[in-house]
Amino acid sequence: MSFVEELRLPDLVRPFIRKIASYEGPPIHIMEVCGTHTVAIFRHGLKGLLPPAVKLLSGPGCPVCVTPNEVIDRAIALAAVPGHILVTFGDMMKVPGSYSSLAQAKAEGADVRVVYSPLESIQLARENRSKIVIFFGVGFETTAPTTAACLVEARSASLRNYFFLSAHKLVPPAIGALLTSGDVHVDGLICPGHVSAIIGSKPYEFIARDHGIGCVVTGFEPVDILQALSLLVEMRTSGRPSVVIGYRRAVRPEGNVKAQELMRTVFSVGSSVWRGIGEIPGTGLSLSDEYEGFCATRHLDVKLRPVREAAGCSCGEILRGVKSPPECRLFGTACTPEYPVGPCMVSTEGTCAAWYRYSPSTGAGSGGSSERGA
């Protein structure tokens, strides 16, 4: 069992496509929380296989998209200091802040390094003792344990030249804030598979219990997503919402306890600002007292220009599922992947980027209208 090949056989999706296609009730709005799901849905052309009554909305699950300009500006400012090495995941390179991006800063001479693993930042700190290495920690609960592990290593190696800029966020309370806001009408949630591999399924129980909305913790193969959609349609029809783990091969109800413990040691939870949504309590990870010495914001002084937001950018509404990309007046004209105004367009899993690239009706090269969905 390779866990991949067998599940990619095209035949496996047919029963679900047929089941969903047979739905004839009132419109159902299903939100996929996770950006990776947004991209998977588009890459496999799933929307076109669904009946019109089943509508998909994208949620705020793109950690790149929800990082506010202020944090990006700080990362750029830190990178620009001579003697600093700013280390980042590739995802953040092209994202525009108030005035620039990390890619632009690199072009202007800042020492910015892209890594696949945060472990490489530890290596860089060891090899460049005369420089200050700052790791830009973006990502949700999937990634936070990996940066936490690096900080533990930095501490035990007494690395004096290693610092951390945290942009980590937590997902479940953000979903709660979104549902409570009443801004968006959601009948079912496709919950992030890999975040849940870490946190388990329990954190979503309040959604079914308090909001009456079904949740399926979903993997990323087309068959996983279609199975989840089928289950959510059924839950809605039967009026019995619950939390179900669809991605059983990777997610246990209790999640990865070791990873959770590591996060609790290295990070403390507070509120954080989500671009377009605002401050949400209980969603930000900053360094705990024990690890506070690594905090770049605290210990590395940089001057920031006034933070500003791009005029006309609808990323906030798109992240909340209130608007779809074609409904943003900048979409495809002033805002494209080459000249992104907001992060939803430039992030590899940003809703606007996915829509722009992949959607047959409004995607690149089409003369399509600005209708929702493909």
Add this chain to the structure above:
Amino acid sequence: MSVSHSRVLLAHGSGGKLASELLSTIFLPPFANPILKTMDDSAVCPFMDEVSTSGGKEPLEIRVAFTTDSYVVKPLFFPGGDIGRLAVCGTVNDLSMVGANPRYLSAAFIVEEGLPTSCLRRVVGSMKKAAREAGVSIVTGDTKVVERGSVDGLFINTAGIGLVPPGRKVSGALVQEGDSVILSGPVANHGISVLLERERMGFVGTVQSDVAPLNHLVSRMFETCPNLRALRDPTRGGVATSLVEISRQSGVTIRIFEEKIPIDPDVAGACEILGYDPLYVANEGKLLAFVPRAEAPLVVEAMRSIEQGRGAVVIGEVTGGPDARVLMTTRIGGTRVVDMLSGGQFPRIC
């Protein structure tokens, strides 16, 4: 805010949209001429001559294909090849893509002070070998040495010329509805090979680059199918970018089938781990061919008889449709748009 491109970014060299923008805003307008505008892999330059026949003198048009490319690959040596092999094959292939028979190359070297001469010898030896494989001669060249730090070890520029046989017309602008799209073999080997060699990123083991001369393959293809419409080697920007370029040149919709696209399992694995889309990764020993549908099976069979075409397969077709775009039927029967590469790809966690 809109990030202004007041400076040249690395993304401008990645062969995607930003690269073509650089071209269209900075280079093409001042140099404007009809040959340049065709934007195929090589320029086809007509020379008029006269030939004596029994009826007197008749005009004769000789078409010289002419191309140039600079090679700045890092690292200089990678599994399956090196900068020298790349420099010869890249130019040979660009000539082949317009239907020319490559004959003569130039090679100009910009060497960083301090480069070991053994390294230079090794590169030159590799170029000799590649030239012999392709049946071309390197007939002129130049060498410059620059101060330490000015270039990364070694940069090479090659230019090449060859004749396009009379009557042969091959161009990305000639593709028609009903044509079949053929890919000569598995994708993404070169880009992944070089990336893994340059930045380990935790990978163990190597992937072989596919860098190879394609002129013998192309000759065989023309023997079988003189009506070949278009050829393109999907280098920087990958198969996707080449297909989009052609769809725009000819103003057609191209539909490809995800399940038909060949990829080696280790290359697929590396792409999955890094989050790279193999359709956008560079190839240096592959070609895309557009042929009339009826002739596709024969062409594929002919290709498979040549080393470089062993993995040849039909991956799609040119359909009707008012828009010049590329659509892909996904493995599960959905449809998605295939766009050009925007800037470079980066390894990602999301």
Add this chain to the structure above:
Amino acid sequence: MCLAVPAKVVSLEGEKALVELGGIVHQADTRLVPEVKVGDYVLLHAGFAIESLDEGEALETLRLLEELVKAEVA
């Protein structure tokens, strides 16, 4: 947000594993999954094994899916 791929553990030394996917081998730090053994499958994310995959569940999932397909055809 969650690019993680299944890979098979082919060697293990302390907390450093080598994992394999499609024949390509990659380093994976296993401190988040200390119970993992050679032959297990893990989810590889950012150079770490973030969770081990349950083969039993995967086979069960596949079995159920295949049954649904058979029922369709019938």
